[in-house]
Amino acid sequence: AQTVTQSQPEMSVQEAETVTLSCTYDTSESDYYLFWYKQPPSRQMILVIRQEAYKQQNATENRFSVNFQKAAKSFSLKISDSQLGDAAMYFCAYRITQTGTYKYIFGTGTRLKVLA
Amino acid sequence: DTAVSQTPKYLVTQMGNDKSIKCEQNLGHDTMYWYKQDSKKFLKIMFSYNNKELIINETVPNRFSPKSPDKAHLNLHINSLELGDSAVYFCASTYGGGETQYFGPGTRLLVL
Numbered sequence: 001a002q003t004v005t006q007s008q009p010e011m012s013v014q015e016a017e018t019v020t021l022s023c024t025y026d027t028s029e030s031d032y033y034l035f036w037y038k039q040p041p042s043r044q045m046i047l048v049i050r051q052e053a054y055k056q057q058n059a060t061e062n063r064f065s066v067n068f069q070k071a072a073k074s075f076s077l078k079i080s081d082s083q084l085g086d087a088a089m090y091f092c093a094y095r096i097t098q099t100g101t102y103k104y105i106f107g108t109g110t111r112l113k114v115l116a
Numbered sequence: 117d118t119a120v121s122q123t124p125k126y127l128v129t130q131m132g133n134d135k136s137i138k139c140e141q142n143l144g145h146d147t148m149y150w151y152k153q154d155s156k157k158f159l160k161i162m163f164s165y166n167n168k169e170l171i172i173n174e175t176v177p178n179r180f181s182p183k184s185p186d187k188a189h190l191n192l193h194i195n196s197l198e199l200g201d202s203a204v205y206f207c208a209s210t211y212g213g214g215e216t217q218y219f220g221p222g223t224r225l226l227v228l
Contacts, residue, residue: 033215035216037219039157042221043204043221043222043224044219044221044222045206045208045219045222047216047217047218050215050216052215089157091159095215098172099171099172100166100171101147101164101166101171101172102147102210102215103161103164103172104149104161104208104217105161106158106159106160108156108157108158109157109158109159
């Protein structure tokens with residue numbers, strides 16, 4: 001089964017500190033993409049970072065970076081220097097190929113609270 | 117310019133009514149999706165269209181009927197609304213060969 005597991009329903013971090021959100025997934029494909037999306041209270045889904053599975057180098061976007069462990073099927077998100085605006089639901093997702101198109105599977109989300 | 121737009125943003129209606137949600141993207145993408153996000157925030161794909169053709173239908177009740185008049189638009193019509201249909205519905209689009217989905221702002225549907 002194609003699944004994405006986010007085992008932390010909720011996380012808290014002090015402002016300016018670092019937090020890591022975990023994600024594991026299950027796929028039989030060898031080539032796929034992985035994503036982290038952020039959903040603030042406005043409910044807009046915002047792409048945070050993406051990773052191509054064929055690339056060994058971990059993706060980085062400013063304060064956001066990933067730890068991609070392909071063999072372990074793990075894709076964690078690290079947020080450095082946390083800011084109040086980082087408070088949101090974070091969803092891990094991956095893209096698979098199905099019936100000639102692409103399908104995106106999402107995890108159940110992790111709610112991140114940032115404490116002042 | 118809004119990349120993916122949805123109307124309406126909020127929809128409150130009675131059980132048994134029929135309602136539609138519209139989605140438009142101006143990104144030139146050829147693939148569009150409908151997702152349902154339930155009260156526990158779980159985001160589940162419902163439909164996918166590629167160049168106006170239905171590609172993915174994830175065992176959604178046939179009260180839900182998507183329609184794609186052209187590749188920039190994907191509408192969702194829901195017949196005989198039920199309490200369990202209350203959710204946030206997201207439209208998204210992507211270019212067929214691309215890897216990133218772009219989401220609309222969501223439509224919060226409340227069925228009373």
